[in-house]
Amino acid sequence: MGWDKELDEIAQRRQAAKALGGEPAVARQHAKARLTIRERIDALLDPGSFREIGPIAGAAEHTDTGELAGMTPANFVLGFGKIAGRPCVAGGEDFTIAAGSPNLAGLRKSIYTEELACQYRVPLVRLHEGSGGSVTGSAGKGAPPTPPEPVYAPHRFASVGRALATVPVATAALGAVAGLPAVRLVSSHYCVMTRQTAQVLVGGPALVERALGQAASKDDLGGAAVHEKSGVIDDVVDDEAAAFAAIRRFLSYLPQHVWALPPALPCTDDRNRADQRLADIVPVDRRHVFDMRAVVRAVVDQESFFEIGRRYGSGQITGLARLLGCPVGVLANDCRQLAGSMTAAGARKVRRFVEFCQTFHLPVLNFVDEPGFMIGAEAEMEGTVRAGAGAVLAVAMATIPWASIMVRKSMGLGAAAHYAPGSYILAWPSAESGALPVEGGVAVAFGREIAAAADPAARRRELEAQFAARRSPFPRAEALSVHDLIDPRETRARLCDWIELAWPLLDQQVGPTSFTYRP
Template identity: 45%
Template sequence: MSWHAEIEELQRLKKLAENMGGEASVQKQKSRGKLTVRERIHHILDDNTFHESGALAGKATYDEEGNVKTFMPANFLLGTGKIDGRKVVVGADDFTVRGGASDGGIKAKQEYAELMAHELQLPMVRLVDGTGGGGSVKSLDSSGSTYVPINPAWDHVVKNMGRVPVVAAALGATAGLGAARVAASHFSVMVEELSQIFVAGPQVVKFGMGQDLTKEELGGAAVHRASGAVDNIASSEEDAFMQMRTFLSYMPSNIFELPPVEESEDARDRREESLIEAIPRNRRRPYKVRELLEKVLDENSIFEIGKHFGSSTVTGLARLNGHPVGYLANDPYVLGGGMTRESSEKIERFVDLCQTFHLPIVNFVDQPGLVIGVDAERKGTIRKGVRAISAIYQAQVPMIEIILRKVFGVGGAGMINGHGLHQRYAWPSGDWGSLPVEGGVQVAYRRELEESDNPEELLQTLMEKMESIRSPFRTAEAFGIEEIIDPRDTRPLLCDWVEDAYKRLPQLLGPSSFTMRP
């Protein structure tokens, strides 16, 4: 006897599972401009690499002879596949079955996906489309009791943050646990006009808070573009998948491996002539720092993260001579590049990301310091700023500082570990101190200016005197700055540095002394 009959039944059940929530539910999903869960998995993975686990999990009805009559699959798919040839774990909600809520699925599948990523040391890809939590209160009628909630597999969700890269996409209205699964990642993205993220949906908010809002008004891209709840906004599902793939291309598969180095087509000795005039001589004039970064980092390698949150600081991933690095920079167009509460949170999280996955950091500094004023004080900016600085001091990955212009106060001083080996280089436009000379002179010489018959003339005399003293060459004479460089030499210098940095990385592999948090 053979097992042909069982194999045929296995294939039949798999075919039923591929129908997802049924034709009507699938068409409803498509009518909203959304891909199905299986289409999403196909788009994000390399062709023909998805190996599904748990396809037969679901709810079946049987005839009198014990044969399956109907089958409704669980609304969570999981398995392994490849992205750019490297294996990953994928966990994806199927909104066509009970709107992605856990009362339409089997929570063990979600738990198994997180466990699989942890134990196999593979990146975790979450495609979230639903609440993922307890589902409708109606389910209590059949269960006959309430329950003390527990977040499925959250122990491994937390552990994975310190072990493997985790990327998540919000691909519909995600609430509660669904929203938490998006946030508990190293990189998250939502789709404009398609995704919403909230702790509780509009109906619950209306009942509990008296606020009558649409899904978009409550948690759409316009709300979260600068909230910090997600990192990036995508224009379409396909764009979201491309961003997730791009992020992972800079990451090792786990903390025990080095970031993947690629062959670079960009000359390591490229010297951009325009860098000599990139920083205006007028210190009050801003400049476009992103254009500057493009002239130093590998061409077409820059992937910015969190552009609209804490926007006085620019963070992202890039390559130097094919080597993945993290970069920090200040945007002088936003509060002069100063450290706000939000940008401090952004710096802390980003530095922790680079530390977790052993990416060297290039810090392009034009830092006037922590922002001042009563609004900043009410936000407790000093505490958040100190946390960001502490993250920089705790980081063990190689870090290099390119001083473009300002380095002032506590914020400026904290952009590199000032008590270690200073790998820092200044452009001739460097300007530094405990506070800017312009404001410092008026504070330091306040009495003399008040008593002067011609305070404007005295101020001008004092400023002319200070102008020569503030020259970066004076600082170099005292070895207060190790090296002043021609801006055009920045890329060759960094390409040399990054190769040395990668030689040091093997001794840093493994877990950090602290687990990264979202």
């Protein structure tokens, strides 16, 4: 007889698992312009590279004679695959079964994802659409309750913390994500959501209305318009294809794990390329703004700048790029947003980004136009000084190679978040530095004199011009307070020279990092 019966049952179970929640449920998913989890994984990974873990995990039903009558597969799909030829772990909820609320096998596979990534030291990608636990339990309605975990069980989130400390983790919200999946979604280094089809929620509308008496839709509670400014999500994209492309690009700058260096690639961009626009991109009139992103793109390798979190803490620009083929973190100020000042949100953004670069050994290019911490009643209520201190200390404790380009303002305590120990510092002719921006400093120090003047406005302008002249970068260069005062068009060439010297130093930094207490 052999094992024909068992082999046939394996095939039947595999076929049932591939069918997910059945044709009607899959059709409903497609009708809402959303892919199934299996389609998502295939779209994310290199073609044909997916190797599933636990493909027949689930709850089987048998006839009285022991024949397989049916099967409800685990509503979480998990396995190994490749992105750009490099191994990774990928998984996500199957919304076609119980709206992604984990059944017993699905929960086990979900929890196992981080363990797998840590064990094999490969990046982890989670594609989320699902709710958290159900009042009926993971076994479903009518089933006896699942016994609670014993007191000696490992903490469910311990592996989440280990993964974040050792391998790149990227996630996507591709539908409604609530409860446990929402916590796992944001427990990542990079998180993206689709604009029209995704929401991220601690609790959904029914739960919120019952608990708080507040009527709100999923989009009101956690749509893209909410979270691209809340800091929960790093990027919002138009559709699922764009989400997969963003994740693939994000991972292309990162090592497989912290015991390896980021992947340097051959560079076809001229290291001595001198963009003529940089000569006068900063206006002579200090009251006028300019495009810092254009500065960044003019310096790093062409088409390599990948911005992260543009709508959150918008005075601070963060992203990834390549310089002479080497991956780098990019930190800059956007003077078109509150003059580039550091708000509480901006400070939290900087701190998280610096810790991310430190974790994965990414040198930082910092283009500085910082007027200082944001001031005012709203800034005080948001706790700007505490958040700002956390950002400053993150930079002060950083050991990664760091290059700071003084583009324009470098003012006050906020400026301390732009110069790590041992920074390579270049200044442009437009650079100015001091304890306070000239306008505010003059108003504080000479308020009475200005008020008593025959023409207060003229006296204010006179004093501002006088103190602005004192902030010339030439004295800094004379005092060796910068490594050099340069023609802005030289910036790329000088930074390429620097990265050649700094990159070999990263060999001494491989392995996990740690962070001391910060306010």
